[in-house]
Amino acid sequence: MSSGPDLTSGARIAERARKVVPGGVNSGQRSVPGLADLVVTATSGARFRTADGREFTDFHSAFGPPLLGHNDPDVARATAEAGTTLGHMGVGVTEGEVELAEQLTELIPSVEKVLLTSTGSEATFHALRVSRAATGRRLVVKFQGCYHGWHDSVSLNVISAPEKVGGHDPISTGILPEVLDATLVLPFNDSEAVRRTFAAHGQDIAAVIVEPVPHNVGALLPYQEFLTTLREETAKAGSVLVFDEVITGFRHALGGWQQLSGVTPDLTTLGKAIANGAPVGAIGGRADLMDLFSTRPGAPAFFAGTYNGHPSVVAAALATLRKLREEPVHEHVYRLGARVRAGLDSLYTRLGVPAVVTGHGSVFVTYFMPGDAPRTYDDLLANDAALFVGYRRRLLDHGLFELPLNLKRSHISYAHTDADVDRLLEGTEAAVQAVLA
Numbered sequence: 303m304s305s306g307p308d309l310t311s312g313a314r315i316a317e318r319a320r321k322v323v324p325g326g327v328n329s330g331q332r333s334v335p336g337l338a339d340l341v342v343t344a345t346s347g348a349r350f351r352t353a354d355g356r357e358f359t360d361f362h363s364a365f366g367p368p369l370l371g372h373n374d375p376d377v378a379r380a381t382a383e384a385g386t387t388l389g390h391m392g393v394g395v396t397e398g399e400v401e402l403a404e405q406l407t408e409l410i411p412s413v414e415k416v417l418l419t420s421t422g423s424e425a426t427f428h429a430l431r432v433s434r435a436a437t438g439r440r441l442v443v444k445f446q447g448c449y450h451g452w453h454d455s456v457s458l459n460v461i462s463a464p465e466k467v468g469g470h471d472p473i474s475t476g477i478l479p480e481v482l483d484a485t486l487v488l489p490f491n492d493s494e495a496v497r498r499t500f501a502a503h504g505q506d507i508a509a510v511i512v513e514p515v516p517h518n519v520g521a522l523l524p525y526q527e528f529l530t531t532l533r534e535e536t537a538k539a540g541s542v543l544v545f546d547e548v549i550t551g552f553r554h555a556l557g558g559w560q561q562l563s564g565v566t567p568d569l570t571t572l573g574k575a576i577a578n579g580a581p582v583g584a585i586g587g588r589a590d591l592m593d594l595f596s597t598r599p600g601a602p603a604f605f606a607g608t609y610n611g612h613p614s615v616v617a618a619a620l621a622t623l624r625k626l627r628e629e630p631v632h633e634h635v636y637r638l639g640a641r642v643r644a645g646l647d648s649l650y651t652r653l654g655v656p657a658v659v660t661g662h663g664s665v666f667v668t669y670f671m672p673g674d675a676p677r678t679y680d681d682l683l684a685n686d687a688a689l690f691v692g693y694r695r696r697l698l699d700h701g702l703f704e705l706p707l708n709l710k711r712s713h714i715s716y717a718h719t720d721a722d723v724d725r726l727l728e729g730t731e732a733a734v735q736a737v738l739a
């Protein structure tokens with residue numbers, strides 16, 4: 303890992319940032335209470351370093367992209383090579399884009415054709431636009447606790463206060479009420495609510511969009527029967543089923559959650575782990591729907607983006623996929639993820655702390671509440687947020703980083719080792735005991 307000389311402290315850089323960047327950060331959830339002076343200067347594998355010379359083992363993983371670890375050397379090399387040989391022309395197509403599209407169609411069950419974007423939000427935006435274009439209908443359905451990006455139709459009901467659950471809870475002002483009115487919000491894992499909604503509004507529903515595992519509130523594991531109900535009801539009503547696999551895609555399996563569950567949506571949105579941290583998103587699915595995008599002459603759903611298919615990003619994705627296919631990445635992260643969950647589970651039992659340790663594969667999260675693994679957002683309302691955030695703040699004293707924000711999941715990467723897991727378990731024990739003391 304290379305980091306320049308420490309000429310300025312984190313506090314001074316962060317202060318400069320606050321003068322010229324609103325809130326001092328470039329994305330909503332990067333400003334973390336208690337961590338106002340966090341200035342990252344270098345990342346490598348499972349670690350990052352700050353301007354104040356501190357080194358952390360990272361279990362936050364930038365909200366999920368670096369499945370191989372930060373700055374994977376093969377991905378970094380491929381990215382740099384494409385930058386020097388290709389730059390970005392923005393006309394025609396490059397062979398890398400074709401190769402990436404071929405691999406995505408081969409790997410992901412629902413994907414017959416695919417388009418690249420620069421972010422996951424653009425992918426989910428276009429999924430809803432093309433669903434409305436295809437059906438001529440107005441309504442979309444989303445689920446409480448799911449996040450699909452920053453655009454208006456889905457900017458509601460992610461982490462809602464208890465009194466806001468059941469109604470519309472926008473995450474932003476400035477959204478037209480008629481846009482919010484066109485989004486129906488249902489409880490996740492509630493098949494009966496889905497059936498009732500389709501009975502009442504089925505002919506007006508353009509799309510159902512869902513995180514098959516709502517990881518934006520940690521990990522709500524889906525009932526298989528819930529996913530099949532979504533498939534059946536949308537098929538019956540002629541609505542489009544969109545799996546937002548921006549987190550679950552590639553991280554949980556090369557074919558995403560749809561491969562693991564055997565439920566095939568009409569459209570799939572992807573991002574994050576495809577390119578190990580390079581800015582990428584993708585929308586793919588049924589050819590007849592994808593052919594409605596204006597990339598095909600005369601087609602009705604406008605689709606564009608100056609940086610779509612940027613050669614460096616495509617090279618990063620191809621290098622990432624090569625490694626995911628050729629090396630035991632999933633075996634490694636699943637094994638360490640299971641070790642973390644089992645270790646934390648016995649730790650909390652030993653300490654007598656009511657806790658539910660859950661997740662899947664490389665993703666783990668502990669909710670501080672009694673009972674079984676939560677399945678609905680309502681279940682999460684029992685979580686002790688003060689302890690959830692408090693122990694993560696204490697973890698920082700042990701050089702361990704899990705994002706100290708309520709309900710945020712943590713990630714294992716291919717760069718983490720058994721020793722990192724040992725240190726996490728020891729540090730967690732000390733951190734929890736310190737909060738409870």
Ligand code: PLP
Pocket residue numbers: 365420421422423424426449450451452513518546547548549573574583
């Ligand atoms: N969908 C899901 C499930 C996400 O978790 C996110 C981002 O966290 C998005 C969409 C939006 O992706 P992006 O931040 O790349 O726009």
